[in-house]
Amino acid sequence: MPQRPNWQINRPIEYPYEAPPPARQVAYVFDVNKCIACQTCTIACKTAWTSGKGQETTFFNNVESKPYGGYPLAWDSRLLDEVGPARWKDRNLVSLTIFETDGPKNPPHGWRPTFEDYSSPNLGEDDLSGPVERGEEIGPTHPHWMFYLARICNHCDNPACVAACPRKAVYKRDEDGIVLVDQERCRGYRECVRACPYKKVFFNTIARASEKCIGCFPRVEQGEVALCVESCIGKIRMHGFRTTVGAPREDNPLDYIVRIRQLALPLYPQFGTGPNVFYVPPVHVPDGFLEQVFGPGVEEAKDLYRNLRAPENRKLLGALLLFGATNRIIDRFDVQGDEAVGWDLTGTEVARVPFTEPSYVRAPFEKDLGVYRLNTT
Numbered sequence: 351m352p353q354r355p356n357w358q359i360n361r362p363i364e365y366p367y368e369a370p371p372p373a374r375q376v377a378y379v380f381d382v383n384k385c386i387a388c389q390t391c392t393i394a395c396k397t398a399w400t401s402g403k404g405q406e407t408t409f410f411n412n413v414e415s416k417p418y419g420g421y422p423l424a425w426d427s428r429l430l431d432e433v434g435p436a437r438w439k440d441r442n443l444v445s446l447t448i449f450e451t452d453g454p455k456n457p458p459h460g461w462r463p464t465f466e467d468y469s470s471p472n473l474g475e476d477d478l479s480g481p482v483e484r485g486e487e488i489g490p491t492h493p494h495w496m497f498y499l500a501r502i503c504n505h506c507d508n509p510a511c512v513a514a515c516p517r518k519a520v521y522k523r524d525e526d527g528i529v530l531v532d533q534e535r536c537r538g539y540r541e542c543v544r545a546c547p548y549k550k551v552f553f554n555t556i557a558r559a560s561e562k563c564i565g566c567f568p569r570v571e572q573g574e575v576a577l578c579v580e581s582c583i584g585k586i587r588m589h590g591f592r593t594t595v596g597a598p599r600e601d602n603p604l605d606y607i608v609r610i611r612q613l614a615l616p617l618y619p620q621f622g623t624g625p626n627v628f629y630v631p632p633v634h635v636p637d638g639f640l641e642q643v644f645g646p647g648v649e650e651a652k653d654l655y656r657n658l659r660a661p662e663n664r665k666l667l668g669a670l671l672l673f674g675a676t677n678r679i680i681d682r683f684d685v686q687g688d689e690a691v692g693w694d695l696t697g698t699e700v701a702r703v704p705f706t707e708p709s710y711v712r713a714p715f716e717k718d719l720g721v722y723r724l725n726t727t
């Protein structure tokens with residue numbers, strides 16, 4: 351069984367395929383602190399890709415409330431119950447990944463949800479981590495907490511769905527690392543559904559084949575971000591390419607945020623698939639919970655986020671300002687004076703965002719229109 355390096359857990363894993371990393375790898379940063387669970391992303395995705403027959407409960411993008419929400423039901427807690435909590439020594443994973451739990455000759459450890467598990471996508475929405483007693487009020491600390499976790503397929507470095515399919519119907523594209531199901535080859539074995547620890551492969555009972563997030567590849571091929579990213583009201587998302595070969599680039603916003611400054615962390619890195627959606631952890635949630643969800647580095651990432659206005663973090667803040675600023679994939683960014691600037695893959699400037707929003711004071715009475723203003727700023 352070939353071994354593959356996994357930078358997220360600081361050690362190699364057993365993976366059934368030997369394949370070089372893709373020339374480019376799509377990656378995303380989601381700032382959990384800014385998500386308002388409006389579900390605009392969910393609907394943008396659903397309307398575009400999964401509005402057909404047999405796709406009624408398919409959500410390539412979903413937003414769930416943690417700690418209790420999850421779609422499909424208990425997708426993560428059930429697997430964690432089976433494989434046990436992650437154990438880390440410094441930044442090295444000591445416990446076993448899903449590829450190792452059942453031994454290298456067996457498929458990745460997983461489970462297959464039932465129809466009922468998909469029937470309540472928003473169960474647990476807005477539920478707090480504990481009950482709020484009558485008369486309790488919010489103080490300087492949050493005794494109870496929750497946060498919104500937006501989820502899509504992670505287009506993993508070592509996809510469990512690819513490893514599990516006996517038909518080799520799931521594949522990872524070399525040009526961008528997007529993971530797709532070949533609908534012609536698929537025979538509906540659903541081993542991919544069982545294996546994906548994030549439960550982001552869905553079985554279509556009408557088409558009798560599995561379907562998954564296609565990474566909006568027709569848009570990516572034109573240099574545009576995914577629909578869930580473009581439509582995000584909270585501007586919590588950045589979509590681009592991560593450097594896979596050689597050193598991470600200082601001028602690549604994904605590399606800078608994820609690898610160089612380590613502000614954003616992978617989701618359940620202990621599963622071993624090398625997910626490519628990275629999350630800025632929610633600063634109000636206890637470290638103990640977050641470390642099981644995002645791995646080591648939570649405390650440092652939260653400190654960095656709280657300290658973004660410090661002069662030494664100006665470039666990092668500039669990268670964050672570019673979230674939601676353009677529908678083009680930003681390949682290169684810089685800070686110029688009081689502005690963060692982004693260029694697309696063709697080298698064209700596509701975003702320029704000021705650090706301080708200009709404010710305009712208007713006259714209380716507009717002579718040309720003959721109207722009074724109530725709010726003049």
Ligand code: SF4
Pocket residue numbers: 502503504505506509510511512529545546547548549550551562623
């Ligand atoms: Fe496959 Fe699941 Fe990883 Fe997506 S998140 S690439 S479906 S293993």
Ligand code: SF4
Pocket residue numbers: 384385386387388389390391392413500581582583584585586
């Ligand atoms: Fe959160 Fe953005 Fe989706 Fe709204 S559109 S739920 S803010 S990720």
Ligand code: F3S
Pocket residue numbers: 514515516517518519520531535536537538539540541542543559560
């Ligand atoms: Fe393979 Fe999954 Fe289809 S295991 S055959 S891609 S249902």
